[in-house]
Amino acid sequence: MTPVEARSPLRLGASIGDFIKTVQLAVLRPLWAMIRGKELAATGLALVARLLHTNLCLGTKFxxxxxxxxxxxxxxxxxxxxxxxxxxxxxxxxxxxxxxxxxxxxxxxxxxxxxxxxxxxxxxxxxxxxxxxxxxxxxxxxxxxxxxxxxxAWWMPCLIDNGKPMLDVYARSFPHSIIVDQSGRRYFNESECYCDAGSNMLARNGETPSIHSWLILDSRHRRKYMLGQLLPGLTPRSSITSGFLYKGSTLGGLANQIGVDEHQLQETVNRFNKFALDGVDQDFRRGLNPYNKTFSDPSHRPNPNLGTIERGPFYAVKIYPGDIGTxxxxxxxxxxxxxxxxxxxxxxxxxxxxxxxxxxxxxxxxxxxxxxxxxxxxxxxxxxxxx
The missing domain is CATH 3.50.50.60 (FAD/NAD(P)-binding domain)
Structure with missing residues (x-):
C-alpha cells in the first residue's frame, strides 16, 4: 500500500474513486493474500516486519x-x-x-x-x-x-474515545472543519504538520485555554470522511452518549453544549466560510502549500482543505496535544x-x-x-x- 492509497479509506465517502480504492485495499487484497496463505503488512509495520524477518533468517536471538x-x-x-x-x-x-x-x-x-x-x-x-x-x-x-x-516531543493532535487515544492527521485537515480554542476562536492552520499543530496547542494554552480544543464539523464532513474510528456516513448513537462526539442541530446549540461562547463561535465560522468560498484562508493560509494538500480532498473546490461549515447537524469533538514519542x-x-x-x-x-x-x-x-x-x-x- 502506497502513501497515496492509504488516504482513500479516510475519505471513502468523498468520491467513487476513493470508494473503489478502499474496497480494493480492505477487501480484495486481503482476500487474495488469504487465498495464497499470506499475511499482509504495510507502511511502518512492513518495515519492521522486513527487518525482523532478515534477523530471524540470520539467527539473531530476540x-x-x-x-x-x-x-x-x-x-x-x-x-x-x-x-x-x-x-x-x-x-x-x-x-x-x-x-x-x-x-x-x-x-x-x-x-x-x-x-x-x-x-x-x-x-x-x-x-x-x-x-x-x-x-x-x-x-x-x-x-x-x-x-x-x-x-x-513528536506532537500529534489526538482524539480520545473511551480512554483510547487516536491520532488525528486527517480529520482536522479535510474540508468542512475547523479547530477552535475554548473561547471559540481559530488559532492555527488546521492542515499543518501534526508536530507543529501540537506545539501550537501548547503555546496557545499560555494565552487562552486551548487544552482541550474543539474540532468543529458540519454534516458533510461526517458524510464524507473518517473521524477517529467512525466510518464516513456512520455516526452511531453510542459515539454521542459516550461523550466522544457532541451533536447539535444548530451551531448555537452545539456551542451551548460544549461551553463555548455562541456568538464568538458563529463569528469565527462566518469568517471562515468566506475564506472557504474564496479558496484563500486569509488568517492562516490553510491549503495553500504542498504539505497541506497531502491531507486534503482533491475533489473539493476551490481549495481542497477548505469547506464551509453551514449544514447541520453540527458536531464537535475534543482534541488534545498528544504525541507519538518524546x-x-x-x-x-x-x-x-x-x-x-x-x-x-x-x-x-x-x-x-x-x-x-x-x-x-x-x-x-x-x-x-x-x-x-x-x-x-x-x-x-x-x-x-x-x-
Whole structure:
C-alpha cells in the first residue's frame, strides 16, 4: 500500500474513486493474500516486519518482555553489560564489544513527563507503546550520560474515545472543519504538520485555554470522511452518549453544549466560510502549500482543505496535544556514541532512535523523521562496534 492509497479509506465517502480504492485495499487484497496463505503488512509495520524477518533468517536471538534495570560498568567507567529482568529473574548480560540502546523515549512515564515536558501533559494522550517508559535513558543517566531536548516531543493532535487515544492527521485537515480554542476562536492552520499543530496547542494554552480544543464539523464532513474510528456516513448513537462526539442541530446549540461562547463561535465560522468560498484562508493560509494538500480532498473546490461549515447537524469533538514519542534523550556524537556531561564519549555505550536527543533539534521534517535517523545511527553504531 502506497502513501497515496492509504488516504482513500479516510475519505471513502468523498468520491467513487476513493470508494473503489478502499474496497480494493480492505477487501480484495486481503482476500487474495488469504487465498495464497499470506499475511499482509504495510507502511511502518512492513518495515519492521522486513527487518525482523532478515534477523530471524540470520539467527539473531530476540528476548521479549525483557526490561533493562541497569547498565554494568568496569572500574574505569566503561559499559560492559546490563542487568535485564526476564521471566521474573534479573539476569546479568555481559557485552563483548558494547551496548546499543534503542529502547524508545519516555512518553509513557508520568514522572518523567511531569519533570521534563511542557505542561499540561498526560500519558493518556500518548499513542506510544505502554513500555515507552524511559528505562534506557535513566540507566544511561545513572552512568553519567548527558541529555538534551527533554521538553520536546513528536506532537500529534489526538482524539480520545473511551480512554483510547487516536491520532488525528486527517480529520482536522479535510474540508468542512475547523479547530477552535475554548473561547471559540481559530488559532492555527488546521492542515499543518501534526508536530507543529501540537506545539501550537501548547503555546496557545499560555494565552487562552486551548487544552482541550474543539474540532468543529458540519454534516458533510461526517458524510464524507473518517473521524477517529467512525466510518464516513456512520455516526452511531453510542459515539454521542459516550461523550466522544457532541451533536447539535444548530451551531448555537452545539456551542451551548460544549461551553463555548455562541456568538464568538458563529463569528469565527462566518469568517471562515468566506475564506472557504474564496479558496484563500486569509488568517492562516490553510491549503495553500504542498504539505497541506497531502491531507486534503482533491475533489473539493476551490481549495481542497477548505469547506464551509453551514449544514447541520453540527458536531464537535475534543482534541488534545498528544504525541507519538518524546524527542529528548541521550546526547550522542557522529558515531552514535553516548556522551557524558563533560562532552566525552562513554566507552562501550551507543544509542539511537528516540532514546537519543533528536538530530533535528526541536523541528520535524515530516513522516519518517524518527525512522530515518534511527536506522542510520543504528547502522553507524553497529559498524563502529564491529571495528
Amino acid at each position: 528476548w521479549t518482555d525483557a526490561g533493562l534495570n541497569q547498565l554494568l560498568t568496569s572500574p574505569a567507567g566503561d559499559v560492559v553489560g546490563a542487568l535485564v529482568e526476564r521471566d521474573g529473574k534479573v539476569l546479568r548480560v555481559q557485552a563483548k564489544r558494547g551496548v546499543i540502546l534503542a529502547a524508545g523515549g519516555f512518553a509513557r512515564n508520568p514522572e518523567m513527563r511531569e519533570q521534563y515536558l511542557q505542561k499540561p501533559t498526560q500519558t493518556e494522550w500518548s499513542l506510544t507503546a505502554p513500555e515507552d517508559r524511559g528505562d534506557a535513558i535513566r540507566a544511561a543517566m545513572d552512568v553519567g550520560a548527558d541529555i538534551a531536548l527533554m521538553k520536546h 524527542k529528548g534523550g541521550l546526547v550522542t556524537d557522529e558515531r552514535a556514541r553516548v556522551l557524558n556531561r563533560q562532552g566525552q564519549s562513554i566507552k562501550g555505550l551507543y544509542a539511537t532512535g528516540n532514546t537519543t536527543a533528536s538530530v533535528f533539534g526541536s523541528r520535524y521534517p515530516g513522516s519518517g523523521g524518527t525512522l530515518g535517523p534511527g536506522m542510520t545511527f543504528g547502522y553507524i553504531a553497529a559498524t563502529d562496534l564491529a571495528k
